[in-house]
Amino acid sequence: xxxxxxxxxxxxxxxxxxxxxxxxxxxxxxxxxxxxxxxxxxxxxxxxxxxxxxxxxxxxxxxxxxxxxxxxxxxxxxxxxxxxxxxxxxxxxxxxxxxxxxxxxxxxxxxxxxxxxx
Amino acid sequence: xxxxxxxxxxxxxxxxxxxxxxxxxxxxxxxxxxxxxxxxxxxxxxxxxxxxxxxxxxxxxxxxxxxxxxxxxxxxxxxxxxxxxxxxxxxxxxxxxxxxxxxxxxxxxx
Numbered sequence: 536x537x538x539x540x541x542x543x544x545x546x547x548x549x550x551x552x553x554x555x556x557x558x559x560x561x562x563x564x565x566x567x568x569x570x571x572x573x574x575x576x577x578x579x580x581x582x583x584x585x586x587x588x589x590x591x592x593x594x595x596x597x598x599x600x601x602x603x604x605x606x607x608x609x610x611x612x613x614x615x616x617x618x619x620x621x622x623x624x625x626x627x628x629x630x631x632x633x634x635x636x637x638x639x640x641x642x643x644x645x646x647x648x649x650x651x652x653x
Numbered sequence: 654x655x656x657x658x659x660x661x662x663x664x665x666x667x668x669x670x671x672x673x674x675x676x677x678x679x680x681x682x683x684x685x686x687x688x689x690x691x692x693x694x695x696x697x698x699x700x701x702x703x704x705x706x707x708x709x710x711x712x713x714x715x716x717x718x719x720x721x722x723x724x725x726x727x728x729x730x731x732x733x734x735x736x737x738x739x740x741x742x743x744x745x746x747x748x749x750x751x752x753x754x755x756x757x758x759x760x761x762x763x
Contacts, residue, residue, distance in 0.1 A: 539695070577741060577753040578696075627695055642686065642743070642751060644696040 537562055537630050541645035548618050548652050555614045556648045558628035563608035569601070572625040572647070581626075584611045618652045625649050656680075657742055657754035665760045666732050674727040674757045676742035682722045686743040686751060696741065699727075729759075737761045 538561040590603040625647040688696040702718035743751035
């Protein structure tokens with residue numbers, strides 16, 4: 536299993552500011568994923584963060600709004616830029632479980648970062 | 654894109670009762686994942702199903718995938734307050750990018 540730590544766990548932000556969320560994994564992983572869960576909704580994939588290359592964004596999400604860094608195989612950051620109240624959500628990072636070089640099929644999630652934008 | 658529909662949206666049961674949550678896909682499922690989420694927290698992986706007719710159990714929770722691989726059910730036997738939370742099914746072609754259902758909010762009354 537993978538242990539994933541996210542910071543901050545929650546924050547209250549002002550409109551127009553930016554916030555960076557950190558995700559630390561206790562093992563090296565090739566791909567890390569960032570999800571958003573808006574109030575009362577299910578999870579939506581924002582992007583896949585690959586080490587050594589640019590993140591791959593899903594439809595409806597752009598790099599200018601959600602820049603992602605992936606400096607090494609155990610760490611990633613997601614920045615929510617120029618925030619508006621519509622960005623109030625829980626943001627979760629996740630990684631796929633591995634055994635050796637194979638995916639086990641499990642997807643592990645961090646505790647999430649709950650952002651409230653005023 | 655794959656769409657997952659969960660039912661019911663919410664469920665309130667008395668402690669000790671059995672319950673079932675369903676997840677239906679508009680397409681054939683090649684990997685179906687069940688997660689549990691406590692309010693405001695991350696997701697806890699429960700089980701993954703891949704083969705038609707597959708059934709897995711963990712403690713008092715059993716998940717099944719039908720033969721056609723378009724529907725999965727999660728069954729909890731003798732529910733306890735610790736089972737309360739949001740149950741999410743997720744599906745994807747790999748163990749990485751998942752599409753999630755809308756979730757089922759489970760409340761277990763002591």
